[in-house]
Amino acid sequence: MKKNGDYNNIEKILQKRYEGVKKDIKDPGFVNINYAGAQRKERFFEKPAVYAAGLVLVAVLVCGGTFIGLKYLEKLGASRIDPLTSDTVGISGELTDPDVTDTEQVTDDDCGTDKLRAPVYMTVKSGGETIYPNAYFLWSEKYSDGDGAWIDADGAGAETVKAVPDIAFDGVSLEIGYENASEVHYSIKQNEKPVYSGDGDLSGFFSEAEQGVYRVIASFTVTGREIDGKFESSAWECPFDVAVWTTEVTVMETEPDSDNVSETETETDTETETTAETTDITLPGTYKEGKPPVYLKVFDANEIIYPDAWLWGTEVAKNVPVLHYDGSDIDIAYVQPSGRCYVGYRRYGSDEEEHISVDYINDYLKHAHTGTYRFVIRFSFTYGDTVEGFDYPFDVEVLIKEETTEPEETTGPDLHDPETPDLTVKVTCGAKTIIPDAYAAYGGGVDEDNAYMSNKVPYITYVNDGMKADYDERNIANVSYWIAFSDKKSWTLEEVNDYLKDAVEGEYRIVIRIKRETHDEYGNFINSTYDYPFDVIVTTPAEPIEPDMTNGKHPVYLTVKCGNQTVYPDAYFLWTTEYRDEEGGWLEGDGAGAVWAENVPVIEFDGGAAIKIGYKEAGNGTSLSFRINKGEEYWNVSRDEINSFFKHAELGTYRITVTCSVKGRLIDGQYESTGWEYPFDVKIQSAETETYPTQEFIDLIEVRANGEKINGLIPEWETFTGYELEIVGREDILIYYKTGMTVSAINKASVVEIESTVRVQGGYNDTVSHNSLDSLNNAITKALQDGADSIYITVDMKNSNAYAHYSFEIMFGQKGKAPVYLSVAGDGRIYPDAYPDHVDVYENGKTVKTTGNGVSDAKNIPTVNYGEGLSVNYNALTDKYLPQRLIKYELYDINTGAVLTEGPTINRLNAYLESAKSGIYRAVVSFYLNDFNMNDGTTVTGYYVYPFNVYVEYKETSDAKRPVYLTVSNGNGTIYPDGYFCWCEMYDDRSGSWVDGCNGLAPSYVAVIKYDGGDLVFRYDDAGNGTEIDGIGCYDENENPCYPSVGTFDDLNRFFKTADNGVYRVYVSFIIKGRLIDGKYERECWEYPFDVVVK
Amino acid sequence: MEKEEFSDRVQAKRKDLFAAAYSVVRNTEDAKDAVSEAVASVWANLHKLKDDSKFDAWLLKAVYNEAKDIYKRNRTASSIEELSEAFSYDADMENVEFFDIISRCGFDKKTHLILTMRFVYGCTLEEIAADADIPLSTVKTKYYRALKKLSRTEGLK
Structure with missing residues (x-):
């Protein structure tokens, strides 16, 4: 795709540029490693010239000019290090170039591997196969120029190997090649028992070896510089396995017990039989691509494939080769390993006969539908009491049938004796036409038990246009269709088409029965009935897709x-x-x-x-x-x-x-x-309000003052539709009290139940339930009389169809400043003042002044605690005054003035503050008023802003502290770090597959604990099906790890015992196990970060 | 890990480590300082390394952090002439300018690390995630965002 092309392109450019940079950048010279650590201030890089000089020096040293060499090195600027006092060991001057790219024996890169590379390059060859064993460091003895002393080092050698390459001995030779090595020695073990030790040619050993797998460890010594009459040296071990197949195969005289082994010789291929009597050992070599013990090839006129051998393991076979069937016969040839062995042919996955032949395969393929078919050739051996066998699976892909417009004439099923048809029938579906064979319908009907279940009938793929049958319609007495095995014996073509149109995917056998009435040349009446069987393949049609296919909707539409x-x-x-x-x-x-x-x-x-x-x-x-x-x-x-x-x-x-x-x-x-x-x-x-459906119920109650309806009161509502509830939320409504204010129901007849609660705000500590609106209104009046600032009212009403919940607040005495009376509730309630921001004031239609600079004029900015979230109320304003609900909510960093978030509702602010750090934030609500009547003869147009502060004290969020509750304590207190999801491995029940989720979020809150000099104590509960500590990470303020990232609680406490002052970020990672599926647990990773202050 | 092996592994990566440090400090001497200091620090803390396979990544991160610290202390703008001092005499001028281009993109430290591990070390994204202890999704996001940014950068053709 174009996008990937772009991506590949830039990646290639970068790769090329980096390679150029690496090539062109000067070699900085060897790093003379300061093993004494930070106490030493000097930098120990040596110039490449020094390294080059080292090489020259070696040559000089070899010639015995030690003194001259040292002087030469000093002259070039090599630092002199006192071998008695320095802890520095340099390797400059070493004979072998540490850049081992010339001798690498593995092809993977360094990342994530711990393979050691030797300065030897070893190859092992047998037959057509070559392997490259890795070398593992065993020991070294080298001279340290820095220390002026000889240093010994030991490795584990081949004991640490993880992956050992193997090679099959071809029965003739095993060649081992190597460079730059001496003192080569081989030790060979079988089943951990030593069977050979020496330095001779291994071909002889393996030629006489019994069948089995042998572990060979080749050891080498590599010689370095000669110093003081002694050579530096290092030893390496290269392990590899050799598999030997015995050539002593006995003739199988009795049938093996295994079901998988051929049962009769009579069904073996002719070629097998002719070679079966051969007693000469014929070693492979003809077909190198195959695998021992039998080198097999499958071929036709145009193609050859070499199936691999699997130890009776067709089910685990990989790399199964595919032969593309071209209609010509395929053939199978192989080199017999020795004596007589048993050969069987099998059609994989078939319940049919196991011991088929090449002829069967060819016959099968000639009549096969398009698709891929797997066949297996099995060789069985007996050694003593043991029966062993090898499967050679291969696939044959049949393609040509789809492309054939005129199908070949097929032979009829054997169970009928076809007569020369006196009528040809063509069946067409879509662009394809087939000509089914005709079979005389003896006895007046098809054989319903098998319905011609031979696969030797033509087939056609069903398309929505349906099938058509074309034949000479003269003398036709009757035509009927039958969908095999259906109870209905006589279908019309239309009925068959209708049926197949909605049929599930599959293959359907259709039989056309045509009865003809004709006369022969003598005028005798001839009544003939023929059946024409064929198959229809029904596939689910693809959903209609957009015709433009160029934009890469692959692979799922x-x-x-x-x-x-x-x-x-x-x-x-x-x-x-x-x-x-x-x-x-x-x-x-x-x-x-x-x-x-x-x-x-x-x-x-x-x-x-x-x-x-x-x-x-x-x-x-x-x-x-x-x-x-x-x-x-x-x-x-x-x-x-x-x-x-x-x-x-x-x-x-x-x-x-x-x-x-x-x-x-x-x-x-x-x-x-x-x-x-x-x-x-x-x-x-x-707009949000537009999503509210119009309901009769919605205006069920009203708040009126002296008969005037107070706008803005809209309930939350739910409708009952069976068992489903639909809930639409709504902000609370703030209403300012006016004389004579009452709450009334406008459709009392529908009200069957009322329950209201009055919660008085500020100084009037009374929460009362009322079961009627009258009682509610009395409570409002009483609250007013008692001097309450405001009352918060909820009303729940029900009838048979719906449930309504109203929540609103009535303010007694207006707070804040006109023209909009704003109330912000969090943990407590505030009434921010209004400040005009370049508002135009009109009087009698003329502009009299422009006033205000918004927030910068603010003198009294109240603060509200965020609590469980902010809600905002204001007096209802019509669209005339507040066009298109032009309200803006903004949140600022109170220190920098940077905008943190903004939006048309308070929701955006709440979303931000929900996970915000502790502190004070500046919020501003702005109203754009249009021609607003100020009740003093003036009107105003422009913004009024209401600034207020929000104090956030961190609280748990829904993501916090899940799923493990971690407690960290010391003498200075206890903290409860929050958990943050990092990744998961889950089983997707729907798709039946395992999926990874690696989408952890950055922590939004990090708890802090002061270090008291003692151990931090950790407590947590198990979650899921088990909880494991994945690791304890610790980083300083520069993100340097305190110790390797995967540590333990002990590592952490040990570190803090000697830690410098500072703030350290600790991550405790938990792995939570979920369900056990297919022997594997679902897993989730959660990280719990917290800071430790050391002072 | 013995000194011998430690030394071998450091030397094998010295040019890459230097290039990584240089990509941050853009100054030959500071880059050498960064590598030397980081190697000494890693040696001093080597006993804490439990997973040997993470040695290279740990070393690279240490070099990076050291280079960042040095850069913070000595923050100076480098001229092309100064940049070229780290390159061989017949270096391609485009390569000399390359670090300058990368620097202009203003990548954060993680992104810088990811790019270096990817191109200098030739690591796969999975290996970077594993070795640098960064969630794979983060690695991928940062990597592809960086590619996107670089694809729009003048001088990279």
């Missing part, structure tokens, strides 16, 4: 619908994990995914219809995950959560990224997989 809209997001490659048959290894690669997505489709969300995401499965299984990007990223949300999110989201455009994971082949118990990202945008352009 994603459809996003909302109401009447449908969009088709493009796919952007994210990652791949695939098995390379050629190399026999796994390959992983990454793409940029949706990072550079262009042409992202947009769909509008109006709050009504839900967003529906559909796709067709691909590969061996497809799974989707979703994330929403809008400032914060929401990862791994579900499809349901997407709709829930948008229902309550603010206006704007949101990016949804669907990550699609497609499984490929199952190899070694692991699926190949590819990941693709499909981005699309969701635009929300409807």
Whole structure:
């Protein structure tokens, strides 16, 4: 794709530039390592010239000119280090270049490996195979120029090996090649028992060895400089395995017990029989690509493949080669390993006969449908009481049948004796036509028990247009169709087409029965009935897709619908994990995914219809995950959560990224997989209030003052639709008290139940429940009389259809400043003052002045505690005064004045403050008033701003302290660090596959504890199916690790005992086990960061 | 790990370590200082290394942090002439300017580390995540954002 091309391009450019940089940059010279640590201030780099001089020096030294050499080195600037006092060991002057790229014996890079490389390059060859064993350091004896002393070092040698290459002995020779080594020695073990030790040619040993696997350890010595008459040297061990197949195979005289072994000789291939009597040992060599013990090839006129041998292991076979069937006969040849062995042919996965022949395979393929078929050649050996066998699986891919427009004439099933058909029938479906053979319908009907279940009938693929049958319609007495095994014996063609149109995927046998009435040349009446069987393959048609296929919707066609809209997001490659048959290894690669997505489709969300995401499965299984990007990223949300999110989201455009994971082949118990990202945008352009459906119930109660309705009172409501509840939230409404204010119901007849609660704010500590509106109004009056500042009222009303919940506050005496009376509630309530911001004041239609500079004029800025979240109330204003709800909420850093977030509702501020650090933040609510009547004969147009401060004291969030509750204590107190998700390995029940989630969030709050000189004490509870400590990380203020990142609580406490003053960030990582599935636990990682202050 | 092996492993990576330090400090002497100090520090703390396979990454991170500290202390703008001192006599001028281009992009430390491990060390993203203890998703995000930024950078063609 274009995007990946761009990404590859820049990556290639960078690689090239970095290579250029590495090539051109001067070698800084060897690092003379200051083993004494920071006490030494000098820098110990040696110039390359010194290194070069070292090489010269060696030559000089070898010639015995020690003194001259030393002087020469000093002259070039090498630092002189007192060998008696220095802890510095340099390696300059060493004979062998430490850049070992010339002698590397492994092809992988350094990262993550601990393989040692020797200065030897060893190869082992046998037959056509070559392996390159790794070398493992055993010991060294070297002269340290810095110390002026000889230093010995020891390694574990081959004892530490993890992966040992193996080679199959070809029965003739085993060649071992090496460079720059001496004192070569071989030790050979079988089943841990020494069987050989020496330095001779190993070919002789293995030629006479019994069957089995032998571990060979080749040891080498490498010689370095000669110093003071003694050579530096190092020893290395190179382990490898040799597999020997015996050539002493006995003739199998009796049938082996195993079901997998051939049972009769009569069914073996002719070629096998002719070679079966051979007693000469024929060693492989003809077909090098095959594997011992039998070198096998499968070929036709155009292609040869060499199946690998698997020890009775077709089920675990990998790299199964494929022969592309071209219609010509295939043949099989092999070199017999020795004597007689038993050969069987098998069609893999078939319940049919196990001991087929090459002829059977060819016959089978001639009539096979398009597809891939696996066959297995099995060789069975007996050694004494043991029966052992090797399977050689290979695939044959049949392609040509699909491309044949005129099908070949097929022979009929054996169970009938076809007569020369007197009528040819052509069946057409889509672009393909087939000509079924005709079979006389003896006895007046087809054989319903088998319904011609031979696979030797032509087939056709069903398409929606349906099938047509074409034949000479003269003299036809009757035509009927039968879908094999259906109870209904006579179908019309239309009925068959209708049936297949909605049929599930599969293969259907159709039989056309045609009865003809004709006369022969003598005028005799002839009544003939023929059956014409054929197969119809029904596949599920692909969903309609956008005709533009150029934008890379591969491999899953994603459809996003909302109401009447449908969009088709493009796919952007994210990652791949695939098995390379050629190399026999796994390959992983990454793409940029949706990072550079262009042409992202947009769909509008109006709050009504839900967003529906559909796709067709691909590969061996497809799974989707979703994330929403809008400032914060929401990862791994579900499809349901997407709709829930948008229902309550603010206006704007949101990016949804669907990550699609497609499984490929199952190899070694692991699926190949590819990941693709499909981005699309969701635009929300409807105001919140527009999502409220009009309900009769909605105006059920009103607040009126002296008969005038107070606007703005809208309930939260729920409707009962079966068992489903739909809930729409709504901010509380603030109403300023006016004389004669009462709460009334406008449709009393529908009210069956009222329950209201009055909670008095400020100085009037009374919470009362009322079961009628009259009682409620009395409470309002009483609160007013008692001097309450405000009362908070909730009213719950029910009838048979719905439930309504109202919440509103009545203010007694207006607080704050006109024209908008703002109330902000958190943990407590404040009434910010209004400050005009360049407001135009009109009087009698003329501008009289412009006033105010907004927040900069503010003198009294109240502070509210954030508590559980902020809510904002203000007196209801009509659109005339507050056009299009022009309200802006902003949050600033009180120190820098930087805007932290802003939005059209308080929600954005709450979202930010919810996870904000402790401290004071500046919030500003702005109203744009239009021609607002100030009740003093003037009108105003412009912004009024209401600044206030918010104090945030950290509290637990929904993400905090989950799922393990960690407690850290010392003499200075106890802290409870929050947990943050880092990654997971979960089983996706729907797709039946394991998925990784590696999307941890950055910590938003970090607890702090002062170090008291003693140990930190940790406590935590188990969660899930078990909790494990993954590691204790610790970093200083410069992010330097206090010790390697995977530590223990003991490591941590040991570190702090001697730690310098400062603040250290500690991470405690927990692994939580989930369900046990397929012998593997689901796992989650959670990190708990906290700071330790050492002072 | 004995001195012998430690020394071998440091020497094998010396040019890469120097290049990594140089990419931060853009000054030959400071880069050498950074490598020397970091190597000494790593040696002093080597007993804390339990996973030998993380040695190279640990060393690289130490060099990085040291280079950052030095850069903070001696923050000076380097001219192209000064930059070229670290390069061989017949170096390609484009390569000399390369660090300057990377520097202009203003990558954070993690991103810088990821790029260096990717290109100087030739690590895969998974290896970077494992060796540098950065979540793989973070590695990927930062890496691809960096590529995106670099793709728009003049001088990289």
